Every structure is written in structure tokens, then in C-alpha cells.
Amino acid sequence: MITVIKRELLDHLQSIQFIVLLCICIVLFLANGMISVKRYNQQVSFYNEQVSSIRQHPSTIMTMLYREPNQLSFVVEGGDKYRPYGYTLKQKGVLDAMPSGPRNFKLPEIPELDWSFIIKVIFSLYVILLGYNAISGEKEQGTLRQILSNSMGRIKVLVAKYIAILLTALVPLVTGVVISLIIVGIFVPQVLTLINVSRVLLMLLLTLIYLSLFAFLSLLFSSLILRSSLVLLILLAVWVLFAVIIPNTSGILSQSFSRVPSEYQTAKMIGPMIQQQVWARIKKISERVDKGELKTEEEVKKESDRAFNEGQDELIKHYKSYEDAMKQRAIMAENLSRLSPTALFQYASENITQTGTKREENFLNDARNYAHIYDNYILEKLGKLVGTSMWSFSTDMMIGGKSVYIGSPWPQEYQGDKSDFPQFVESQPSVARSLRDALFDIAGLIVWNLVLATLAFSAFLRADVR
Amino acid sequence: MIWTIVKREMLDYMKSAKFLIGLGITVILITLSTIININDFKQRQQDYLNAQQEMKGDRFYVQVYRAPQVLSTLVQGKDRKLGNSLQMTYLGLPIRTSGFMGQYVSEHHRYLAGFEAVDFAFVVRVVLSLMIIFLAYNAISEEKFHGTLRLALANRLPRDQLLLGKFTGGLIVVVGSLLVSAIIAFLIMLLHPAISLKGSDWIRLLLMLGASAIYLVTFYTLSLFISVVINRPSIALMILLQLWIFLVIIYPNMGVILSEKFYGLPSEKELAQRKDAAFQPYEEEYKKANEAFSGAIRSGGRPSTEVGLRNMELTIKRAELSYQVDKEFSNRLSHQMKLAQAISILSPAVVYDQVMDRLGRTGMDEFERFMDGVYRHWQKHIERSKLLYKDRAAYVKAQLPDFTYPSETSSRCFVVTLPQWLILVLFSLIFFTLAYTAFLRKDVR
Numbered sequence: 001m002i003t004v005i006k007r008e009l010l011d012h013l014q015s016i017q018f019i020v021l022l023c024i025c026i027v028l029f030l031a032n033g034m035i036s037v038k039r040y041n042q043q044v045s046f047y048n049e050q051v052s053s054i055r056q057h058p059s060t061i062m063t064m065l066y067r068e069p070n071q072l073s074f075v076v077e078g079g080d081k082y083r084p085y086g087y088t089l090k091q092k093g094v095l096d097a098m099p100s101g102p103r104n105f106k107l108p109e110i111p112e113l114d115w116s117f118i119i120k121v122i123f124s125l126y127v128i129l130l131g132y133n134a135i136s137g138e139k140e141q142g143t144l145r146q147i148l149s150n151s152m153g154r155i156k157v158l159v160a161k162y163i164a165i166l167l168t169a170l171v172p173l174v175t176g177v178v179i180s181l182i183i184v185g186i187f188v189p190q191v192l193t194l195i196n197v198s199r200v201l202l203m204l205l206l207t208l209i210y211l212s213l214f215a216f217l218s219l220l221f222s223s224l225i226l227r228s229s230l231v232l233l234i235l236l237a238v239w240v241l242f243a244v245i246i247p248n249t250s251g252i253l254s255q256s257f258s259r260v261p262s263e264y265q266t267a268k269m270i271g272p273m274i275q276q277q278v279w280a281r282i283k284k285i286s287e288r289v290d291k292g293e294l295k296t297e298e299e300v301k302k303e304s305d306r307a308f309n310e311g312q313d314e315l316i317k318h319y320k321s322y323e324d325a326m327k328q329r330a331i332m333a334e335n336l337s338r339l340s341p342t343a344l345f346q347y348a349s350e351n352i353t354q355t356g357t358k359r360e361e362n363f364l365n366d367a368r369n370y371a372h373i374y375d376n377y378i379l380e381k382l383g384k385l386v387g388t389s390m391w392s393f394s395t396d397m398m399i400g401g402k403s404v405y406i407g408s409p410w411p412q413e414y415q416g417d418k419s420d421f422p423q424f425v426e427s428q429p430s431v432a433r434s435l436r437d438a439l440f441d442i443a444g445l446i447v448w449n450l451v452l453a454t455l456a457f458s459a460f461l462r463a464d465v466r
Numbered sequence: 467m468i469w470t471i472v473k474r475e476m477l478d479y480m481k482s483a484k485f486l487i488g489l490g491i492t493v494i495l496i497t498l499s500t501i502i503n504i505n506d507f508k509q510r511q512q513d514y515l516n517a518q519q520e521m522k523g524d525r526f527y528v529q530v531y532r533a534p535q536v537l538s539t540l541v542q543g544k545d546r547k548l549g550n551s552l553q554m555t556y557l558g559l560p561i562r563t564s565g566f567m568g569q570y571v572s573e574h575h576r577y578l579a580g581f582e583a584v585d586f587a588f589v590v591r592v593v594l595s596l597m598i599i600f601l602a603y604n605a606i607s608e609e610k611f612h613g614t615l616r617l618a619l620a621n622r623l624p625r626d627q628l629l630l631g632k633f634t635g636g637l638i639v640v641v642g643s644l645l646v647s648a649i650i651a652f653l654i655m656l657l658h659p660a661i662s663l664k665g666s667d668w669i670r671l672l673l674m675l676g677a678s679a680i681y682l683v684t685f686y687t688l689s690l691f692i693s694v695v696i697n698r699p700s701i702a703l704m705i706l707l708q709l710w711i712f713l714v715i716i717y718p719n720m721g722v723i724l725s726e727k728f729y730g731l732p733s734e735k736e737l738a739q740r741k742d743a744a745f746q747p748y749e750e751e752y753k754k755a756n757e758a759f760s761g762a763i764r765s766g767g768r769p770s771t772e773v774g775l776r777n778m779e780l781t782i783k784r785a786e787l788s789y790q791v792d793k794e795f796s797n798r799l800s801h802q803m804k805l806a807q808a809i810s811i812l813s814p815a816v817v818y819d820q821v822m823d824r825l826g827r828t829g830m831d832e833f834e835r836f837m838d839g840v841y842r843h844w845q846k847h848i849e850r851s852k853l854l855y856k857d858r859a860a861y862v863k864a865q866l867p868d869f870t871y872p873s874e875t876s877s878r879c880f881v882v883t884l885p886q887w888l889i890l891v892l893f894s895l896i897f898f899t900l901a902y903t904a905f906l907r908k909d910v911r
């Protein structure tokens with residue numbers, strides 16, 4: 001078997017597609033390293049600036065919670081550029097996202113040039129190019145019959161070809177990864193910690209599982225179909241389906257399938273809500289003033305404060321439910337896209353490197369935990385909490401012939417010593433926890449491997465090799 | 467003689483399994499994507515119409531909505547991503563639209579940013595171009611490999627006629643496949659009750675068909691050239707696939723990365739400083755006017771006409787100056803985008819996208835036109851707001867006209883995209899000339 005592996009390996013290494021893949025990998029991983037280093041340094045400098053500003057000027061009105069730049073964004077960026085770089089935390093646990101998305105919204109949206117993109121698009125395609133004629137090519141040339149006329153069993157031949165494909169793909173992958181790590185290691189050495197290196201190793205293992213699936217897929221079709229060009233066409237169609245069509249259409253499909261209210265439906269509710277919760281109650285207070293039930297400015301302000309507070313609480317709930325609805329829709333889109341092994345690989349790699357949706361979720365959990373500490377601090381210092389939404393209200397009322405300004409309550413700034421102001425620290429999940437988060441997607445990839453391997457072996461064992 | 471070759475080539479192509487599978491995949495994709503996109507458009511259109519009726523805004527907050535483009539069902543471009551709503555007051559005007567929940571709140575893009583759409587333009591750009599490579603990679607190399615090229619040329623058949631025959635045969639199949647896909651998409655649109663196409667839309671659809679044909683011919687002539695130069699079909703296919711990956715996936719992305727690297731943008735802090743500096747000459751006067759205005763309110767009275775008007779004029783001045791800084795920033799964003807396009811100009815996929823986005827009214831040019839209209843609408847809103855202090859009765863009566871902005875004519879769109887059309891034609895001509903010259907000089911033994 002070793003002889004077959006060696007022969008296959010030699011054939012692949014001498015092929016034009018291997019040389020091109022190697023060149024492309026060197027260029028792409030080089031670009032990945034350089035771009036990531038520059039971006040990471042910019043993010044770190046921005047983050048440090050913002051965090052130091054918060055520490056210098058702690059506020060009880062609102063505070064900012066910034067996401068620490070991800071050290072492994074060069075491995076998997078995970079859509080972080082579309083996520084807010086932080087949240088504004090207001091009293092009563094209100095979290096408002098800071099602006100998100102690329103600064104230049106006019107530029108075409110392109111996938112981030114991280115390892116995951118290079119692997120899921122370029123490497124999967126090249127594994128197909130390496131394996132499409134593994135069986136059908138030999139059959140076309142008549143060499144398959146000769147190989148099998150020796151004492152070597154069919155299973156061994158297929159295993160040898162499978163191993164050769166993966167080993168060939170590993171050469172440019174390892175070369176590229178080493179180049180990228182060298183650049184990162186030289187310019188931002190703090191990134192290469194033991195935990196990060198173990199995450200990178202897990203990522204490489206995941207890559208092997210992912211590429212193995214495409215190797216089995218190529219061997220399956222190569223065993224089933226006689227003509228190599230037809231095998232390649234079908235494999236490319238499957239690749240387009242897995243790498244492009246399923247992941248991309250799931251976003252729009254989730255909108256059709258999900259039962260959560262649309263953005264428009266949610267937005268439409270704000271007007272009537274304000275009318276009912278705030279202005280209708282303010283009108284009633286005004287009527288009570290006219291009837292003489294509320295006589296002093298203090299009484300009116302107490303009543304209006306209550307109306308404004310309850311209105312604000314309703315609005316906060318409404319914005320929260322909108323955000324939850326959008327998240328539900330995104331989760332549905334993710335789940336739909338899980339039909340594709342490329343999406344499974346993407347989500348698993350995001351979990352392993354702690355980027356993407358899971359990182360955002362963890363950050364928000366930390367932020368909510370911190371919100372309790374922040375509220376307790378304010379209660380201790382000021383004795384009350386005031387919830388605020390995107391809206392603020394103000395009006396004036398005539399009380400005893402005098403115009404009185406009535407406005408929604410505003411949080412107070414504590415004027416005393418704030419040296420004990422609580423600091424926000426983002427938790428760092430352990431590697432074991434990241435692996436647990438990725439388990440479902442990894443299991444999906446293993447199932448794909450098992451099914452395709454079974455089919456490939458079964459097809460090859462039944463193939464007519466004459 | 468040439469027609470015999472054309473007929474034989476066409477028959478060969480159409481009988482081949484690769485053509486049938488490729489066409490099958492294309493037809494399925496076009497059908498599904500068009501239906502999904504039409505349903506999405508229907509929902510967006512309904513939201514737009516409802517918003518116009520139900521979320522009109524008031525005299526202070528003016529709401530403007532951007533209608534979804536009917537041709538986005540074939541070319542999504544930026545249509546879904548840019549948001550449909552914009553809120554203006556005399557205190558300020560944002561430089562971009564958002565979702566219905568408002569600026570910085572709409573989460574749609576954030577949560578679903580990683581998911582793109584599959585549409586007609588995508589199928590042509592990715593799937594059909596791949597199919598064309600598969601059809602043509604062995605047009606000459608296979609004949610040479612099997613020795614039939616020598617036999618064919620042993621007859622009284624000039625080389626140029628053989629190549630032209632093969633080219634024409636393949637061209638008819640390529641354009642035919644495109645036509646089949648386009649007819650399916652157009653028929654679905656025509657028969658769907660949610661879609662109503664105007665005359666100008668039909669012209670644009672025909673232009674889209676033309677641009678798609680030229681794009682595919684570019685890949686066809688490239689495949690023909692490689693097939694002439696490389697003798698082994700498998701190597702020809704490998705080279706073509708590498709070129710395809712480079713031209714369709716890698717190179718367009720490099721354009722964006724390089725433009726971001728070479729064309730810097732001012733930071734938010736710098737923008738804020740520029741805004742402050744622009745308003746600096748009025749700052750003192752504004753403080754006084756604002757103090758006088760607030761003082762009048764605090765004392766329970768109504769500010770005098772002069773105080774109110776001056777305070778408003780200065781507030782508007784600040785909003786206008788702030789908008790000018792934002793507009794300048796927006797122009798820089800456009801320049802960065804144009805640089806990315808210029809860097810990627812050698813990719814037929816990028817050039818094709820530019821033409822299709824413009825034809826589908828789903829590119830940034832349509833958005834800029836919309837935003838210019840928004841600015842003019844804002845000016846009218848400001849004039850009306852000033853009436854509050856100048857002539858209250860007139861203010862109460864004054865109605866803002868409905869928001870409109872001039873649309874681009876199809877002929878203008880064609881003229882503007884002419885350079886891109888010419889680039890695609892030039893690519894095809896260059897590849898065909900190279901293939902032709904190489905074939906005339908080729909050793910066919």
C-alpha cells in the first residue's frame with residue numbers, strides 16, 4: 001500500500017494543479033498574515049484607547065463595553081466586521097449596539113481573507129481537482145485493471161489514493177499556515193500563546209476532517225462514473241452547491257420560513273406604543289390637572305415620571321424583542337445552511353477559535369452579568385435606576401397658570417469618588433468549552449465523512465474495472 | 467464547409483453529458499433563485515408601500531423611503547443591503563439609509579450579513595462561466611490529442627475556417643444556453659402577479675442579456691485560446707480552472723483589499739473635529755441665540771420671532787455644515803470604491819458585475835441619485851421649517867411635496883456603462899485573436 005501511496009503522491013506533487021495550488025497558497029497566506037497583523041494592531045490600539053478613556057472617566061449615566069480584538073481573527077474572522085465593536089450599557093441593563101459593519105458600505109462585500117476562507121473555498125476545490133480522476137482516470141487509461149490484477153485489494157487501493165490526496169493537500173496547507181504564523185509571530189508575538197496554538201492545532205484537525213470529506217466525494221464519483229471530465233463537472237456542481245449556493249441562499253430563505261415579525265412590523269409598533277404608553281397617560285395627567293386632582297408641580301412630576309418610566313420600560317422591551325427576532329432569523333439561516341458541510345466547517349471553526357456568533361453570545365452574557373454589577377453600584381451611590389430607550393419625551397403643562405416643563409427622567413451622574421467603579425472584563429472560554437460548542441458541527445462533518453466513505457468504498461468495490 | 471463544422475460542433479456540444487448536466491443545473495438554479503427573489507421582492511415592496519402609508523412621520527421628523535427595485539429579482543446588487551428608510555429633521559441629515567428600525571438600530575444587515583443572494587447575475591457569473599469552460603476546454607486540444615485535427619486539416623479545409631466553424635458552433639451553444647436560462651427567468655417574472663415591468667425595464671433586461679452574452683463569450687474565447695495553446699485537454703482544463711478561480715474569486719477580492727490599503731479614510735474623531743472647525747465661526751453667535759431661545763422657554767413664554775428664527779437658522783447652518791463634512795466623507799468612500807473597481811478592471815467578473823448592477827438599478831450609482839434627491843427634499847423641509855417663525859399660518863398650511871428623484875434612462879445607463887461593455891468586448895477580441903494566431907501557427911501533427 002505504501003508503494004501506491006508513494007506513487008500517487010509523486011504523481012500529484014508533479015502535477016500542474018499542485019504547483020499552482022502551492023503558489024496560490026503562498027500568496028494568499030502571505031497576504032492573510034500581513035493584512036491580519038495590520039488590522040489587529042489597529043484594533044488593539046483603538047481598544048486600548050477606548051478602555052483607558054472609560055477608566056479615566058467612569059460614568060453612572062452610561063458606560064461603554066468594548067470587545068477585545070480577537071487574536072485568532074487571522075484564522076477565522078467569523079463576520080466580526082459586521083458586528084458592533086462594543087455596546088453602550090445604560091441603567092437597568094439596557095445594551096445598545098455601537099455602529100457595526102465595514103466603514104465603507106459602498107465597497108463590494110468580500111469574504112475575509114482568513115484561513116477558513118482559503119480552506120473552505122480554495123482547498124476544497126483543489127482536493128476535488130486532485131481526486132476527480134483517481135479512479136476514472138486510471139480506468140480510462142486501463143491502468144486500474146493492471147493495479148487490481150496484483151495481490152492488492154480494492155480497499156487498500158482506495159485507502160492509498162485517499163491518503164495520497166490528503167497528504168498532497170497538506171503540503172501547501174502546512175506551508176501556508178507556517179508562513180502566516182511566522183508573520184503573525186514576528187509582528188504580534190503575544191498572539192502565539194499556548195491556548196491559541198492549541199486552538200490552531202484543533203483548527204488544522206478540523207481542516208483535515210473537512211478536506212477528507214471532499215476526498216471521499218471525489219473518490220465516490222470517480223468510482224461511479226467512467227469519464228473523468230464528467231466526474232469533474234458533477235463534482236464542481238456539488239462544490240458550487242456546498243460552498244456557494246446553500247450557505248448564501250439560507251439567509252433569504254430564513255426570512256420566508258421564520259415566523260418572527262419582520263423589521264417593518266416591529267418598527268410599525270413603536271408609534272402606537274408611544275401613543276398608548278406615554279402620551280395617552282400624559283394626557284390623562286393633564287386632564288387630572290385641569291380637574292384639580294393634581295395641584296402641585298411635585299405631584300404632576302411624580303405621576304409623569306411614572307408614566308415616562310413605564311413607557312421607557314415598554315420601549316426597551318420592544319427593542320429587545322426586535323433584536324431577539326432578528327437573532328432568531330439569523331439562527332434559522334445558520335441552521336438551514338448547516339445542510340452544507342462548508343457551513344458546518346465555518347461554524348465549527350468559529351467556535352474553536354472563539355469568533356463569530358458564539359463569541360458575540362459570550363460577550364453579551366458577560367455584558368449582562370456586568371450590567372447587574374453596574375446597576376448595584378449605581379443603586380449604592382445614587383439610590384435609584386432610570387431606564388432610557390432610543391426615545392426621550394418632553395412637554396409642558398400649565399399648573400396654576402404657570403408653564404411647567406415635564407420631561408422623561410434622565411439618569412444622574414454620581415459626583416463623588418468613583419475610584420471603586422467596577423471594571424468590565426470579558427471572559428475567555430477554555431479550549432475544552434470551545435470544543436464542546438463546536439461538537440455538533442464537527443459531528444455533522446464526521447457523519448458526512450462516514451456516509452461518503454461508505455458510499456465511495458461500496459461504489460469502488462462494485463465497480464467494473466475492465 | 468464552415469456550416470458543416472458549425473453544425474457538427476453544435477451537435478457534439480448538445481449531445482454531450484457535460485452540456486446537459488450544466489444546462490440542467492443552470493435551469494434549476496435560475497428557476498429557484500428567481501422565484502425566491504421575486505417572493506422576497508414582493509415582501510419588500512409591500513413593506514415599502516405600507517411604510518409610506520403607515521409611517522409618514524410628522525412636521526419635525528420627515529420619513530423618506532427607498533423603493534425596492536424590480537430588477538433586483540435578477541440582480542440583487544446592494545438593493546437589499548442598503549436599507550429602505552431615512553429620517554431627516556432640520557437638525558441633520560444622515561448620509562445613508564437604514565432599515566425600518568432606524569439608524570444604528572436596524573439589525574438586519576448585522577445578523578444576516580454573511581448570507582448573500584443567488585440571482586440571475588450570480589448564475590451567469592459563476593455557474594454558466596464554469597460551464598462554458600467545460601464545454602470549450604477541449605475544442606482543439608482533444609482533436610489534437612486524438613489525432614483528428616491532423617485528419618481534418620488534411621482535407622481542403624483552411625485552418626481559419628475550421629477555427630471559425632468551431633468558434634461559431636460553440637458560440638451558438640453558449641448564447642443558446644444563456645437564452646434558455648434568461649427566457650425561464652423572464653417568463654417567471656412575466657407570469658408572477660407581484661412583478662410589473664415597464665418598457666424601460668424590458669430594455670434593461672435585453673441589455674442584461676447582451677452583457678451576459680459578452681461576458682460568457684469572454685470565457686469562451688479564453689477557453690478556446692487555452693485549448694489551442696495546450697495540447698493535453700486535462701492540462702488545458704486545469705489551467706482554465708485556475709484562471710477562473712483567480713479571475714472570479716481571488717482577484718476581485720484583492721481589488722477591495724488593496725484599495726482599502728492605499729486609499730485611507732479619516733477617522734470618526736477627525737470627522738467630528740472637521741465639523742467643529744466648520745462651525746467655529748458661528749459657535750459664539752449660536753451659543754448666544756440658543757441661550758436667548760432657552761431662556762425664553764424657561765421663563766414660560768414663547769421666544770420672539772427674531773430669537774426663534776435666528777436660533778433655527780444657526781441650528782440649520784450647523785446641520786448643513788455637518789452634512790457637507792459627511793458628504794465629503796461619502797465622496798471619499800465613493801473614490802475608494804472606484805479605486806477597487808479600477809484595480810479589478812482586468813477581471814471580467816468585476817466588469818460584468820458593474821454593468822449588471824447599473825442595469826438592474828441596484829448599484830451605488832442609483833443609491834447616490836436617491837441620496838441627491840434626499841438632499842433636495844431636505845432643503846425643502848428646511849425652508850418649510852423656517853416658516854414656523856417667519857409665517858406660522860403659512861407653516862401650518864405648507865405641505866412637503868412627495869419625495870421623488872430622477873431616474874436614469876436606459877440609454878443613459880448604456881452610455882455610462884459603455885467603457886465596461888467595450889472592456890468585455892476587448893477581452894473577447896484579444897482572446898479570439900490570440901486563439902486565431904496560435905491556431906494558424908500551431909503544429910497539428
